[in-house]
Amino acid sequence: MDILKFKEQVFVEGEKLGFSALEVYYEKSDSFSCNIYKGEIDKYESSTVNGVSVRGFYKGKMGYAYTEKLDEESITFLLTNAKENALLIEEEGEKLFTEKATYMEKDFYSPAIEDVTTEEKISFLKEVEKKILAYDKRVVQANHVSLRDEISEKALFHHDGLALQDRNNFLYVMFSVMVKDGEEVKSGFHFKVTKDFHTLNSDELAKETVEKALGFLGGKTYPNKNYPVILKNSAAAQLLATFTSAFSADAVQKGQSRLKDKIGEQIAASCVTLVDNPFLEDGMGSGTFDSEGVPTKKHAIVENGQLKTYFHNLKTAEKDGVQSTGHGYKPSYKGTIGVSPSNFFVEKSDESYESLYSELEEGVIITDLAGLHSGANQFLVIFHLLQKVIL
Amino acid sequence: MLNKALIEEVLQAALETGGDFSEVFVEDLYSNHMSLRSGRLEQSLSGRDFGVGIRIFKGLQSVYAYTNDFSKEGLLKAARTAAEAIQTATDEKTLILPLVKEKIQTINPIKFMPNTIEKSRKLAVMKQANEIAKNYHEEISQVMIRLLDEEQNVLIANSEGKFVEDQRVRSRLAIAAVATDGNDMQSGFYGPGAHAGFEFIENLDLNHYAKEAARMAVTMLHADPAPSGKFPVIIDNEFGGVIFHEACGHGLEATSVAKNSSVFANKVGKKVASDLVTYIDDGTLANEWGSINIDDEGEKSRKNVLIENGILKGYMIDKLNGRRMNMESTGSSRRESYKFAPTSRMTNTYIAPGKSTPEEIIANTEHGIYAKYMGGGSVNTATGDYNFAVEEAYLVKNGKIDKPLRGATLIGNGATTIQHVDMVANNLGHGAGMCGASSGSLPVNVGQPTLRVSEITVGGREA
Numbered sequence: 114m115d116i117l118k119f120k121e122q123v124f125v126e127g128e129k130l131g132f133s134a135l136e137v138y139y140e141k142s143d144s145f146s147c148n149i150y151k152g153e154i155d156k157y158e159s160s161t162v163n164g165v166s167v168r169g170f171y172k173g174k175m176g177y178a179y180t181e182k183l184d185e186e187s188i189t190f191l192l193t194n195a196k197e198n199a200l201l202i203e204e205e206g207e208k209l210f211t212e213k214a215t216y217m218e219k220d221f222y223s224p225a226i227e228d229v230t231t232e233e234k235i236s237f238l239k240e241v242e243k244k245i246l247a248y249d250k251r252v253v254q255a256n257h258v259s260l261r262d263e264i265s266e267k268a269l270f271h272h273d274g275l276a277l278q279d280r281n282n283f284l285y286v287m288f289s290v291m292v293k294d295g296e297e298v299k300s301g302f303h304f305k306v307t308k309d310f311h312t313l314n315s316d317e318l319a320k321e322t323v324e325k326a327l328g329f330l331g332g333k334t335y336p337n338k339n340y341p342v343i344l345k346n347s348a349a350a351q352l353l354a355t356f357t358s359a360f361s362a363d364a365v366q367k368g369q370s371r372l373k374d375k376i377g378e379q380i381a382a383s384c385v386t387l388v389d390n391p392f393l394e395d396g397m398g399s400g401t402f403d404s405e406g407v408p409t410k411k412h413a414i415v416e417n418g419q420l421k422t423y424f425h426n427l428k429t430a431e432k433d434g435v436q437s438t439g440h441g442y443k444p445s446y447k448g449t450i451g452v453s454p455s456n457f458f459v460e461k462s463d464e465s466y467e468s469l470y471s472e473l474e475e476g477v478i479i480t481d482l483a484g485l486h487s488g489a490n491q492f493l494v495i496f497h498l499l500q501k502v503i504l
Numbered sequence: 505m506l507n508k509a510l511i512e513e514v515l516q517a518a519l520e521t522g523g524d525f526s527e528v529f530v531e532d533l534y535s536n537h538m539s540l541r542s543g544r545l546e547q548s549l550s551g552r553d554f555g556v557g558i559r560i561f562k563g564l565q566s567v568y569a570y571t572n573d574f575s576k577e578g579l580l581k582a583a584r585t586a587a588e589a590i591q592t593a594t595d596e597k598t599l600i601l602p603l604v605k606e607k608i609q610t611i612n613p614i615k616f617m618p619n620t621i622e623k624s625r626k627l628a629v630m631k632q633a634n635e636i637a638k639n640y641h642e643e644i645s646q647v648m649i650r651l652l653d654e655e656q657n658v659l660i661a662n663s664e665g666k667f668v669e670d671q672r673v674r675s676r677l678a679i680a681a682v683a684t685d686g687n688d689m690q691s692g693f694y695g696p697g698a699h700a701g702f703e704f705i706e707n708l709d710l711n712h713y714a715k716e717a718a719r720m721a722v723t724m725l726h727a728d729p730a731p732s733g734k735f736p737v738i739i740d741n742e743f744g745g746v747i748f749h750e751a752c753g754h755g756l757e758a759t760s761v762a763k764n765s766s767v768f769a770n771k772v773g774k775k776v777a778s779d780l781v782t783y784i785d786d787g788t789l790a791n792e793w794g795s796i797n798i799d800d801e802g803e804k805s806r807k808n809v810l811i812e813n814g815i816l817k818g819y820m821i822d823k824l825n826g827r828r829m830n831m832e833s834t835g836s837s838r839r840e841s842y843k844f845a846p847t848s849r850m851t852n853t854y855i856a857p858g859k860s861t862p863e864e865i866i867a868n869t870e871h872g873i874y875a876k877y878m879g880g881g882s883v884n885t886a887t888g889d890y891n892f893a894v895e896e897a898y899l900v901k902n903g904k905i906d907k908p909l910r911g912a913t914l915i916g917n918g919a920t921t922i923q924h925v926d927m928v929a930n931n932l933g934h935g936a937g938m939c940g941a942s943s944g945s946l947p948v949n950v951g952q953p954t955l956r957v958s959e960i961t962v963g964g965r966e967a
Contacts, residue, residue, distance in 0.1 A: 147589075150763070153564070153565060154565055154567070154589060155565075155566075156566065156567075156568070156845070157565075157566070157567035157568065157586070157589040158567070158568045158569065158570075158845070159568075159569045159582070159585045159586060160569060160570045160571060160843065161570075161571045161572070161573055161578075161582070162555065162570070162571070162572055162843070163572060163573075164572075176548075177548070177549050177550075178549070178550045178551060179549075179550075179551040179552070180551065180552040180554070181552065181553050181554045181555060181572045182532075182552060182554035182572065182574070187552060190550075190552055194550035195550075197548075197550075197622075197623055198548040198549065198550060198623070201545055201548055201623055201624060201627055202545055202546075202547070202548055203544035203545045203546070204544060204545070204546045204547070231588070231589075254763075254764075254765070256763070256765055256886060291765065291886050298886065298887050299887070300884060300886045300887065447549075447551055447553075448549075449547055449549060
C-alpha cells in the first residue's frame with residue numbers, strides 16, 4: 114500500500130476507534146554500502162526500507178505504535194496497540210504540534226552523490242586500500258575499507274491536514290588499518306562524510322588513516338601529572354558527543370544534568386561557542402522540521418562561554434514556559450519523541466592547530482579517546498605525548 | 505510468510521549473474537518495550553518489523569540486499585540489484601535445488617506468547633519490582649524498570665534446498681536503581697532475560713533481582729575510591745563473564761579469525777590460556793537468553809568447546825567464513841534482523857566450572873580487588889586490549905572482604921588475562937546482555953564461575 118493511501122486509512126479507522134487526534138510519521142531510505150578487502154569486494158549491500166509510526170490521543174493520553182509492513186493487517190495492529198498503550202501510559206504532557214508555522218525552504222539532496230556509478234565507488238575504494246598498504250612498511254593490513262551512501266525521505270501528516278516532507282542524502286567512507294612494529298600492534302581509524310564524492314582524495318585518506326595508527330606505536334608511560342592538553346578536532350567532537358545529553362532540557366528537568374539553573378551563566382571558557390545548525394549543507398542531521406513537525410532553526414547553545422538555551426521539544430518547552438527549539442527528535446519511526454541536536458559543534462576560531470601546538474612547551478595531544486561509553490567519569494585516554502618537548 | 509514458489513524464483517534470480525549460493529531470510533517480528541520511571545509508566549511502545557534479506561555468494565565474495573517491499577517485483581528487484589555485484593566471466597549457472605521443508609527440534613519451549621498477555625499484567629510485574637527496589641533503602645532516589653518482549657518469526661531458505669521456519673520468543677526485565685545522598689549519585693543494575701514467554705517474567709524472583717540492583721547502588725554510595733595499580737582480581741560469576749566475552753570471545757569468532765585479525769588465529773591445538781580455563785559457546789541451553797533452535801543460516805545450534813584446559817580447540821564459524829577457513833559451520837551464524845547479513849557470533853558463552861569454592865578464592869587472596877558486578881566496557885578486537893568499568897568492587901585484604909570501592913576500571917589484554925587465571929570456582933552462572941558487532945545487536949549470555957586473575961591493571965582515583 115502506498116503511504117498516502119495508508120495514512121488516510123489510519124486517520125479514518127482511528128477516528129472510528131475513538132482517537133481524538135492522530136499523526137502519521139513516515140521514513141523511507143535507500144542505501145548502498147560496500148567494503149573492500151585485499152582488492153576484492155568483501156561486502157556489498159543495498160537496501161530499501163520504509164516504516165510508519167502512528168501517534169495519537171486516546172482519552173487524553175498519547176499512544177504509540179509502528180510498523181514496517183504497510184498493509185491492512187498493520188493498520189489494525191497499529192491502532193489497537195496505540196490505544197492499549199495510551200490507556201496504560203502515566204506520562205502526560207506530550208503534544209501534537211498544531212500551530213501554523215513557516216518552514217525554511219531547503220533541499221538537502223545532493224545530485225553529486227547519485228551521479229556516481231557503483232563501479233566508480235568500488236574502484237575508488239580499491240585505490241585507497243592500495244595506497245594504505247603502500248604508505249609505510251609497518252602497515253600489516255587494511256582491516257576495514259568501506260563506503261556507504263544513503264538517501265532518506267521523511268514525511269509527517271496530521272489528521273487535520275498538516276503535511277511536511279524533507280529529504281537528505283550523504284556519502285561516507287571509513288578506513289581502519291593495522292600496523293606492527295616488532296611485537297607491538299596498533300590500529301587506526303579514519304572517517305569522512307561528504308555530499309560530493311569527487312571531493313574525496315585517495316592520497317589524503319590513506320595518509321590520515323595510516324598516520325593515525327603509526328602515531329599509536331611506541332607509546333610510553335609518563336608520570337601522572339597535570340599537563341596542558343590539545344584535543345584534536347575528532348577527539349574533541351567525541352568528547353562533546355559524550356556530554357551532549359547534558360544540554361537536553363529533558364535531562365535537565367529530570368535532574369540528570371549539571372546544567373540545571375545555569376541559563377545565562379558562564380559555563381565554559383569565553384572562547385567556546387557551541388552551535389546547533391540544522392541547515393548545514395553537508396550535515397547528516399540537517400532538516401527543515403523536527404519529528405514533531407516544529408520548524409528547525411539555527412541556535413547558539415553556548416555563546417562565548419555563556420549558556421543560552423537547552424535543547425527543547427514541545428513538552429520540555431511547555432514545562433519551562435518557553436518555545437520549542439525544534440529539537441523534538443525520534444531516533445527513527447521505531448522510537449518515541451525525545452530531545453536531540455541536529456548538527457552540534459564547537460564553532461571554530463581564527464587560530465590554527467599549528468599555532469596552538471607551537472605555544473605548548475610540555476603537554477599532551479589527544480588524537481583519540483577510548484572507553485567513553487563505559488562512563489564519562491572514568492574514560493581511558495589514549496594519548497600521544499609531545500615528544501619533541503619531553504625528550 | 506512468503507510462498508515457496510516465490511522464494512524459489514527469488515533464489516534463482518539472485519544466481520543469474522553467476523553466484524554459486526543464494527539465501528533468503530524473511531522476518532516478521534512483533535515487539536513491546538515498556539519503561540517505568542519513578543513508579544510511572546513513561547513509555548509503552550509496540551511495533552512490527554518486517555523484511556526480507558537476500559544474500560549471494562560467489563566463492564569468497566558475499567553480497568547482501570534487504571527490503572520490506574515484499575511484492576514479487578520488489579523482491580526480484582532486490583535480488584537482481586545484489587546480483588549486479590557479482591561479475592563473472594563464465595556462462596555456467598548454478599541451479600537451485602528443490603526446497604524441502606525441514607522440521608526443527610524446539611529446545612526452547614514457550615508457555616505464554618507475549619502478545620497474548622494484556623499489557624496491564626506486564627505493568628503489574630514492573631510496578632512490583634519498582635516497589636521492592638524503591639523500598640530497599642531511603643537513599644534510593646530513582647528506580648527505572650524496563651520490560652521487553654518479542655516474538656520473531658523467521659523463514660530461511662537457500663539454493664541448496666534448505667527451507668526452515670522458526671519462532672524465537674524473548675522476554676527481559678531490566679532493573680536500574682539510583683542512590684543519592686545529596687552530593688553524590690551511584691547506580692545499580694540487574695537485567696535477567698530468557699528465550700521464553702511471559703512465564704519467565706511472571707516467575708522471576710523479584711525479591712532477589714530488584715533488591716540486588718538497589719543494594720548495589722546504595723553500597724557504592726558509601727564506597728571509597730578504588731586504588732590504581734596492578735592487583736590480583738577476583739571476578740564474580742554470571743555477568744562477570746563479560747570480560748572474557750569481549751576480550752576473548754570476539755577473537756574466537758570466525759569474523760576476526762578468517763582475516764587473521766585475531767590473536768587466536770592459527771592457534772588451534774596450541775596453549776592459549778591457563779590450564780584452568782575451558783571456554784564454551786552453547787546455543788542449546790534450554791530457554792537461556794542467548795539460546796537458539798537454529799542459527800540465522802538455518803543450521804542447528806550446538807555446543808562448541810572453544811578452549812579446553814587451556815588448549816584452543818576451535819572457533820565459532822558461519823558459512824562464509826567457513827569457506828575462507830576451509831572449515832565447517834558450527835551453527836553460530838546470527839544477525840539482529842533482516843537488515844544484517846549474518847556472521848559468526850556468540851550465543852551463551854561461558855567458562856566451565858572449576859574445583860575451588862568462591863570462599864576459598866577470597867581466603868587465598870592477600871591483597872586484591874573483588875569485582876562483584878561488572879559494567880560496560882570496550883575492546884579492540886585486533887589487539888585484545890580492553891577496559892571495563894566495575895559496577896561493584898571491594899578491596900580484599902588478608903583473605904577477607906575489607907571494604908567497597910567505587911570507580912574501578914579493569915584495563916588489560918584478553919589474550920594475556922586468560923593466561924593469568926589462577927583459580928576457578930564451582931559456581932557457574934550466566935548473565936544476560938546485548939552484544940553489538942557487525943551483524944547487529946544480539947541477545948547473548950555471558951557466564952563464568954567466580955575466578956581469579958593473578959594480575960590486572962586497575963584504574964582508580966587513588967594512586
